[in-house]
Each structure stands twice: as C-alpha cells, then as structure tokens.
Amino acid sequence: MIFYSVKLIPFKIISQVTFIEIEDNLFQLSSTVMYLNNDYYIPIESFFSILQNLSEPSSFRYINDEIRFTSNFEDQKTIKTVDLSNEKEKWEFKTIIIDAGHGGKDPGAVGYRGTKEKDIALDVAKRLEKKISRNMNVKVIMTRDEDVFLRLSERTKIANDNKGSLFISIHTNAAEDRRASGFETFLIGLNKNEYAAKVAARENAVLELEGSANKDLSGEDLIQATMAQASFAAYSETFADLVQKEIKKRVQSKDRGVKQAGFVVLARASMPNVLVELGFISNPSEEKKLRSPQYRDQLATAIYRAVEQYQKTL
Secondary structure, three states, X not given: OOOOOOOOOOEEEOOOOOEEEEOOEEEXXXXXXXXXXXXXXXXXXXXXXXXXXXXXXXXXXXXXXXXXEXXXXXXXXXXXXXXXXXXXXXXXXXXXXXXXOOEOOEOOOEOOOOOEHHHHHHHHHHHHHHHHHHHOOOEEEEOOOOOOOOOHHXXXXXXXXXXXXXXXXXXXXXXXXXXXXXXXXXXXXOOOOHHHHHHHHHHHOHHHHOOOOXXXXXXXXXXXXXXXXXXXXXXXXXXXXXXXXXXXHHOOOOEXXXXXXXXXXXXXXXXXXXXXEEEEOOOXXXXXXHOOHXXXXXXXXXXXXXXXXXXXXX
C-alpha cells in the first residue's frame, strides 16, 4: 500500500467538465471528469502533471489506484484514476442523431404561403438521413421520421440513450422583418446579442405546448449547460463552421455565420451538437426556395458533406 499525506489546498471539479480549479486557478485535464455511482473518475496522467507543476501539491492521499480527497467535500469522496484508453470508444464516430425540429401540434414558424417549419425540417432531415446511410459507415437515428410532437427533453433523451457521436437539429428561421434572410448555425452558449436570444426564445417556445411555464434557460442553467459541454465545444464549433461552408458552396443565400444561444434542445445533449437554421420562412423569396424539393436536397447535401468532412477531422 502506498500512502502520501500532504498539505490541504481547496479545489473544485465538476462532472462532465475538463477543468479543475485549484486555488482560484483553472487547469485543463486531458479528458472529462466523470461521476458514476458516487465516485469521481479523472485522467491520471494530466492530473498528476498538474499537481507536479504546482508550487505546493494539493491535498490527497494516494492508495494504490485511488485518490481520496478530504478538502471541500461534506463527506469524503473518492476520485479514481482511469486509463484514458478506456474512453476511446466514447469518442468513436459511430452514431449520428438527426433531429427534425417541431412536429405534430407544433408547426414551428409558418411562412406567408402557409409553409410550415416542421414540414421543411422533416423533409431535409429525411434526405440527410438517406445520404449519410448510403454513403457512410455510421448509424443514423432520427428523433422523428413522421409528423409527431416530441418534447425537447425527449429529443435529447433519444440522442443520449443512443450514445450519439453528433447531434444535428434542423430548423427554419423567422423574423418580424420579412426582409431578413440567410442561413446560420447555432451552438449552445450565452445569449451574446438580442438577435440570438430572440431566435432561441422562438425555438424554445414549444415548452409552452409542453406545459412548461418558462420558455427560456435561466442564466445559471445556461452557464451550467455550457460548462457541461466544455469537453466537446470545440468539436461542435468545428462542425458548425463546416455546415456554413458547405451550404454557402451550394445555395444563393446570405451566410449569417455561427452564433451561440440558449437552445433547450441542445443544452443536455452529451455530444457535439448544433442547431441549423436553413433559411427564413418568413421571407417570401426564401420561403419559395424552401418549398422547392431541389433546394431542400441541396441543403441536405451540404449538411451531409459537412458530416463527411467533420469525420475526417477526428
């Protein structure tokens, strides 16, 4: 038995986050902290590397493969070191979740000609599913493949239960100004501007149909969701950039870029995830394009190519 006793120094860790805070300084671990059955699991090599670089070592007792922390916990907790190779399967690109926004009693945005967001989203989602299934060696799961209503929490649960490697939520946009046009891709994050907050509020409005009183994520909830997804935020951003790039190649529409906002459907997805706004259904000209099967196929092809390029970056 190996035993070490050192000076107590406060620290903080959070499950599903790659950062550890020691004496008000943040250090990044090589993989996420995991919390299972009242045990915390951390990557051993990067953890000890951080400890060795501190002027004074943190408080721990090392007994074989366990590190028992006694600082900042009501009850003594155990942090078990893990071999990072055990997490390899978790990051393999095996399952893609395609989420067609809205559905059933929730039509989403409705265009001047009566075009419903739920129908456009489902059609593009189905086309995307076929392209990926035919051309890539990955499993594809649709949160819905027909006109049915799903709670936002059900969509996320489908993704998490199937251990998705990538979550793509497909939507069309709308604005009071009928001149607004273009495509954009969103990540989970703080509502940095009024426009992004409005887009998120509109997509989150389905919570009213679910019977939820609050249709927006609170600031604290959003910060927690953003932190929880810190380990794959860079992957989400990479894929979002690829989506914008591939759509821009294929359609004549304004590239509105990648943005962050508080989308409930993305908040609890435990994988890289994005929400794609294909265009403004509230713009008569863009609505006409979205009604075209050929245009929708171009959009599906663009997202498929983005998935293909994203896989090559892993």
